[in-house]
Amino acid sequence: SGGNPELGKTDAKTMCIVCHGAAGISPVQGFPDLAGQWPQYLLKQLHDFMSKKRDDPLAKGTMIDAVKTIHGQQEMKDLVAFFGSLPPPKAKPVPTDTQAKALWAAGKSIYFGGIRLTDVPACEACHSTTGAGTPPEFPRLAGQDKTYLVEQLTYFHDGTRANDPNGIMRDIAGRLDKQEILALATFIPTL
Ligand code: HEM
Ligand code: HEM
Secondary structure, three states: OOOOHHHHHHHHHHHOHHHHOOOOOOOOOOOOOOOOOOHHHHHHHHHHHHOOOOOOOOOOOOHHHHHHHOOHHHHHHHHHHHHHHOOOOOOOOOOOOHHHHHHHHHHHHHHHHOEOOOOEOOOHHHHOOOOOOEOOOEOOOOOOOHHHHHHHHHHHHHOOOOOOHHHHHHHHHHOOOHHHHHHHHHHHHHO
Protein backbone atom coordinates (compact mmCIF):
# COMPACT_ATOMS: atom_id res chain seq x y z
CA SER A 1 0.00 0.00 0.00
CA GLY A 2 3.03 2.29 -0.37
CA GLY A 3 3.89 2.43 3.32
CA ASN A 4 7.27 2.00 5.01
CA PRO A 5 7.01 -0.51 7.90
CA GLU A 6 10.25 0.76 9.50
CA LEU A 7 8.91 4.31 9.75
CA GLY A 8 5.54 2.95 10.85
CA LYS A 9 7.24 1.13 13.71
CA THR A 10 8.61 4.40 15.11
CA ASP A 11 5.22 6.12 14.88
CA ALA A 12 3.38 3.15 16.37
CA LYS A 13 5.68 3.15 19.41
CA THR A 14 4.35 6.45 20.61
CA MET A 15 0.76 6.33 19.42
CA CYS A 16 -0.69 2.85 19.14
CA ILE A 17 1.09 0.20 21.17
CA VAL A 18 -0.54 1.05 24.52
CA CYS A 19 -3.73 -0.40 23.10
CA HIS A 20 -2.55 -2.67 20.25
CA GLY A 21 0.77 -3.99 21.64
CA ALA A 22 4.33 -3.61 20.30
CA ALA A 23 3.89 -6.83 18.28
CA GLY A 24 0.37 -5.87 17.14
CA ILE A 25 -1.17 -8.31 19.62
CA SER A 26 -3.43 -6.31 21.90
CA PRO A 27 -2.77 -6.50 25.66
CA VAL A 28 -6.38 -5.41 26.28
CA GLN A 29 -9.27 -7.87 26.13
CA GLY A 30 -11.85 -6.62 23.64
CA PHE A 31 -9.32 -4.60 21.60
CA PRO A 32 -8.29 -5.99 18.18
CA ASP A 33 -5.00 -7.61 17.19
CA LEU A 34 -3.64 -5.78 14.14
CA ALA A 35 -0.65 -8.07 13.46
CA GLY A 36 -0.74 -9.68 10.02
CA GLN A 37 -3.97 -7.90 9.04
CA TRP A 38 -4.18 -6.77 5.38
CA PRO A 39 -2.78 -3.21 5.15
CA GLN A 40 -5.52 -2.12 2.70
CA TYR A 41 -8.21 -3.21 5.17
CA LEU A 42 -6.44 -1.40 8.04
CA LEU A 43 -6.09 1.75 5.91
CA LYS A 44 -9.81 1.72 5.09
CA GLN A 45 -10.64 1.42 8.79
CA LEU A 46 -8.42 4.41 9.68
CA HIS A 47 -10.16 6.49 6.99
CA ASP A 48 -13.54 5.34 8.30
CA PHE A 49 -12.64 6.32 11.90
CA MET A 50 -11.42 9.68 10.62
CA SER A 51 -14.66 10.40 8.73
CA LYS A 52 -16.68 8.82 11.59
CA LYS A 53 -18.22 6.41 9.11
CA ARG A 54 -17.10 3.84 11.70
CA ASP A 55 -18.17 5.25 15.05
CA ASP A 56 -19.50 2.27 16.99
CA PRO A 57 -19.68 2.53 20.81
CA LEU A 58 -16.13 1.12 21.30
CA ALA A 59 -14.60 3.41 18.64
CA LYS A 60 -15.87 6.44 20.54
CA GLY A 61 -13.22 7.48 23.07
CA THR A 62 -10.59 5.17 21.50
CA MET A 63 -9.98 5.18 17.74
CA ILE A 64 -12.02 8.28 16.94
CA ASP A 65 -9.49 10.19 19.10
CA ALA A 66 -6.41 8.10 18.21
CA VAL A 67 -6.66 8.79 14.46
CA LYS A 68 -6.37 12.52 15.17
CA THR A 69 -2.76 11.92 16.32
CA ILE A 70 -1.73 10.59 12.87
CA HIS A 71 0.17 13.16 10.81
CA GLY A 72 -1.05 12.81 7.25
CA GLN A 73 -1.51 10.11 4.62
CA GLN A 74 2.10 8.88 4.47
CA GLU A 75 2.29 8.25 8.22
CA MET A 76 -1.03 6.41 7.99
CA LYS A 77 0.35 4.19 5.22
CA ASP A 78 3.55 3.53 7.21
CA LEU A 79 1.52 2.52 10.28
CA VAL A 80 -0.63 0.00 8.39
CA ALA A 81 2.45 -1.36 6.56
CA PHE A 82 4.10 -1.90 9.96
CA PHE A 83 1.16 -3.69 11.62
CA GLY A 84 0.46 -5.72 8.48
CA SER A 85 4.08 -6.93 8.36
CA LEU A 86 3.98 -8.46 11.86
CA PRO A 87 3.36 -12.20 12.40
CA PRO A 88 -0.40 -12.79 12.84
CA PRO A 89 -1.87 -13.98 16.16
CA LYS A 90 -1.53 -17.71 16.80
CA ALA A 91 -4.57 -19.98 16.79
CA LYS A 92 -6.05 -20.28 20.29
CA PRO A 93 -6.59 -23.79 21.71
CA VAL A 94 -9.93 -25.48 21.06
CA PRO A 95 -11.96 -25.34 24.29
CA THR A 96 -12.22 -28.61 26.18
CA ASP A 97 -15.14 -28.18 28.59
CA THR A 98 -18.42 -29.62 27.31
CA GLN A 99 -20.43 -26.39 27.05
CA ALA A 100 -17.72 -24.38 25.30
CA LYS A 101 -16.96 -27.31 23.00
CA ALA A 102 -20.61 -27.40 21.89
CA LEU A 103 -20.51 -23.65 21.15
CA TRP A 104 -17.25 -24.12 19.24
CA ALA A 105 -18.78 -26.88 17.10
CA ALA A 106 -21.86 -24.72 16.36
CA GLY A 107 -19.59 -21.83 15.35
CA LYS A 108 -17.52 -24.09 13.12
CA SER A 109 -20.66 -25.29 11.37
CA ILE A 110 -21.78 -21.70 10.64
CA TYR A 111 -18.30 -20.59 9.56
CA PHE A 112 -18.06 -23.30 6.90
CA GLY A 113 -21.72 -23.98 6.12
CA GLY A 114 -23.79 -20.93 7.05
CA ILE A 115 -27.37 -21.34 8.35
CA ARG A 116 -29.86 -22.41 5.70
CA LEU A 117 -33.03 -21.57 7.66
CA THR A 118 -32.10 -17.90 8.14
CA ASP A 119 -30.10 -17.41 4.91
CA VAL A 120 -26.75 -16.85 6.62
CA PRO A 121 -23.90 -17.46 4.15
CA ALA A 122 -20.74 -19.33 5.06
CA CYS A 123 -18.14 -16.94 6.46
CA GLU A 124 -15.40 -18.80 4.62
CA ALA A 125 -16.78 -17.53 1.29
CA CYS A 126 -15.21 -14.13 2.02
CA HIS A 127 -12.96 -14.60 5.06
CA SER A 128 -11.39 -17.76 3.52
CA THR A 129 -11.08 -21.34 4.67
CA THR A 130 -8.10 -20.58 6.89
CA GLY A 131 -9.59 -17.34 8.28
CA ALA A 132 -6.74 -15.36 6.71
CA GLY A 133 -9.28 -13.27 4.79
CA THR A 134 -9.08 -12.20 1.15
CA PRO A 135 -7.33 -8.91 0.30
CA PRO A 136 -8.02 -6.15 -0.19
CA GLU A 137 -11.47 -5.91 1.38
CA PHE A 138 -12.13 -9.07 3.43
CA PRO A 139 -10.25 -8.94 6.74
CA ARG A 140 -8.35 -11.68 8.47
CA LEU A 141 -10.36 -13.14 11.39
CA ALA A 142 -8.15 -16.10 12.42
CA GLY A 143 -6.75 -15.87 15.94
CA GLN A 144 -8.63 -12.60 16.64
CA ASP A 145 -9.66 -11.67 20.20
CA LYS A 146 -12.93 -13.41 21.16
CA THR A 147 -14.45 -10.43 22.98
CA TYR A 148 -13.62 -8.12 20.05
CA LEU A 149 -15.43 -10.53 17.69
CA VAL A 150 -18.54 -10.58 19.90
CA GLU A 151 -18.48 -6.76 20.03
CA GLN A 152 -18.09 -6.23 16.27
CA LEU A 153 -20.72 -8.82 15.32
CA THR A 154 -23.10 -7.24 17.84
CA TYR A 155 -22.40 -3.75 16.41
CA PHE A 156 -23.06 -4.98 12.86
CA HIS A 157 -26.20 -6.74 14.15
CA ASP A 158 -27.47 -3.51 15.77
CA GLY A 159 -26.26 -1.35 12.90
CA THR A 160 -24.04 0.72 15.24
CA ARG A 161 -21.04 -0.29 13.06
CA ALA A 162 -22.17 0.79 9.62
CA ASN A 163 -18.97 1.12 7.56
CA ASP A 164 -19.25 -2.23 5.78
CA PRO A 165 -19.54 -1.87 1.98
CA ASN A 166 -23.14 -2.41 0.78
CA GLY A 167 -24.19 -3.29 4.32
CA ILE A 168 -22.94 -6.82 3.76
CA MET A 169 -21.91 -7.53 7.37
CA ARG A 170 -24.97 -5.74 8.77
CA ASP A 171 -27.17 -8.03 6.67
CA ILE A 172 -25.32 -11.18 7.76
CA ALA A 173 -24.92 -10.34 11.47
CA GLY A 174 -28.50 -9.06 11.50
CA ARG A 175 -29.57 -12.66 10.90
CA LEU A 176 -27.49 -14.00 13.80
CA ASP A 177 -28.86 -14.28 17.35
CA LYS A 178 -26.77 -13.80 20.52
CA GLN A 179 -26.02 -17.50 20.86
CA GLU A 180 -24.83 -17.79 17.24
CA ILE A 181 -22.59 -14.73 17.67
CA LEU A 182 -21.07 -16.30 20.78
CA ALA A 183 -20.60 -19.61 18.91
CA LEU A 184 -18.77 -17.89 16.02
CA ALA A 185 -16.62 -15.88 18.45
CA THR A 186 -15.71 -19.14 20.23
CA PHE A 187 -14.70 -20.88 17.00
CA ILE A 188 -12.94 -18.14 14.99
CA PRO A 189 -10.02 -17.50 17.43
CA THR A 190 -9.09 -21.21 17.09
CA LEU A 191 -8.55 -20.82 13.31
C1 HEM B 1 -9.32 -0.50 16.18
C2 HEM B 1 -5.17 1.23 14.34
C3 HEM B 1 -4.34 3.62 18.48
C4 HEM B 1 -7.97 1.17 20.56
C5 HEM B 1 -8.30 -0.20 15.31
C6 HEM B 1 -8.27 -0.55 13.91
C7 HEM B 1 -7.12 -0.06 13.40
C8 HEM B 1 -6.40 0.60 14.47
C9 HEM B 1 -6.63 -0.17 11.96
C10 HEM B 1 -9.34 -1.38 13.18
C11 HEM B 1 -9.04 -2.85 13.41
C12 HEM B 1 -10.00 -3.81 12.75
O1 HEM B 1 -11.01 -3.38 12.17
O2 HEM B 1 -9.73 -5.02 12.81
C13 HEM B 1 -4.59 2.04 15.30
C14 HEM B 1 -3.44 2.89 15.07
C15 HEM B 1 -3.22 3.58 16.23
C16 HEM B 1 -4.22 3.14 17.19
C17 HEM B 1 -2.65 2.95 13.76
C18 HEM B 1 -2.18 4.65 16.50
C19 HEM B 1 -2.24 5.80 15.73
C20 HEM B 1 -5.24 3.14 19.42
C21 HEM B 1 -5.30 3.57 20.80
C22 HEM B 1 -6.32 2.87 21.38
C23 HEM B 1 -6.91 2.02 20.36
C24 HEM B 1 -4.35 4.59 21.44
C25 HEM B 1 -6.82 2.91 22.82
C26 HEM B 1 -7.09 4.13 23.40
C27 HEM B 1 -8.70 0.55 19.55
C28 HEM B 1 -10.00 -0.07 19.73
C29 HEM B 1 -10.41 -0.52 18.46
C30 HEM B 1 -9.33 -0.21 17.54
C31 HEM B 1 -10.79 -0.19 21.02
C32 HEM B 1 -11.76 -1.14 18.08
C33 HEM B 1 -12.66 0.06 17.74
C34 HEM B 1 -14.08 -0.27 17.32
O3 HEM B 1 -14.73 -1.09 17.98
O4 HEM B 1 -14.55 0.31 16.33
N1 HEM B 1 -7.14 0.50 15.62
N2 HEM B 1 -5.02 2.21 16.58
N3 HEM B 1 -6.22 2.20 19.19
N4 HEM B 1 -8.31 0.45 18.22
FE1 HEM B 1 -6.69 1.34 17.41
C1 HEM C 1 -15.78 -7.74 8.35
C2 HEM C 1 -17.30 -11.76 10.64
C3 HEM C 1 -19.30 -13.40 6.52
C4 HEM C 1 -17.53 -9.55 4.17
C5 HEM C 1 -16.04 -8.68 9.34
C6 HEM C 1 -15.68 -8.55 10.72
C7 HEM C 1 -16.10 -9.67 11.36
C8 HEM C 1 -16.74 -10.52 10.38
C9 HEM C 1 -15.93 -10.01 12.83
C10 HEM C 1 -14.94 -7.37 11.35
C11 HEM C 1 -13.46 -7.67 11.39
C12 HEM C 1 -12.64 -6.64 12.13
O1 HEM C 1 -13.19 -5.67 12.67
O2 HEM C 1 -11.43 -6.83 12.21
C13 HEM C 1 -17.99 -12.55 9.72
C14 HEM C 1 -18.69 -13.78 10.06
C15 HEM C 1 -19.29 -14.22 8.91
C16 HEM C 1 -18.93 -13.29 7.85
C17 HEM C 1 -18.73 -14.41 11.45
C18 HEM C 1 -20.22 -15.40 8.72
C19 HEM C 1 -21.32 -15.56 9.55
C20 HEM C 1 -18.93 -12.55 5.51
C21 HEM C 1 -19.25 -12.73 4.12
C22 HEM C 1 -18.76 -11.63 3.45
C23 HEM C 1 -18.13 -10.77 4.44
C24 HEM C 1 -19.97 -13.94 3.53
C25 HEM C 1 -18.80 -11.30 1.97
C26 HEM C 1 -19.93 -11.50 1.23
C27 HEM C 1 -16.94 -8.72 5.11
C28 HEM C 1 -16.37 -7.41 4.78
C29 HEM C 1 -15.85 -6.90 5.99
C30 HEM C 1 -16.12 -7.90 7.02
C31 HEM C 1 -16.33 -6.73 3.42
C32 HEM C 1 -15.12 -5.56 6.18
C33 HEM C 1 -16.11 -4.46 6.49
C34 HEM C 1 -15.40 -3.11 6.59
O3 HEM C 1 -14.86 -2.64 5.57
O4 HEM C 1 -15.37 -2.54 7.68
N1 HEM C 1 -16.69 -9.90 9.15
N2 HEM C 1 -18.15 -12.28 8.39
N3 HEM C 1 -18.24 -11.36 5.67
N4 HEM C 1 -16.78 -8.97 6.44
FE1 HEM C 1 -17.48 -10.61 7.40
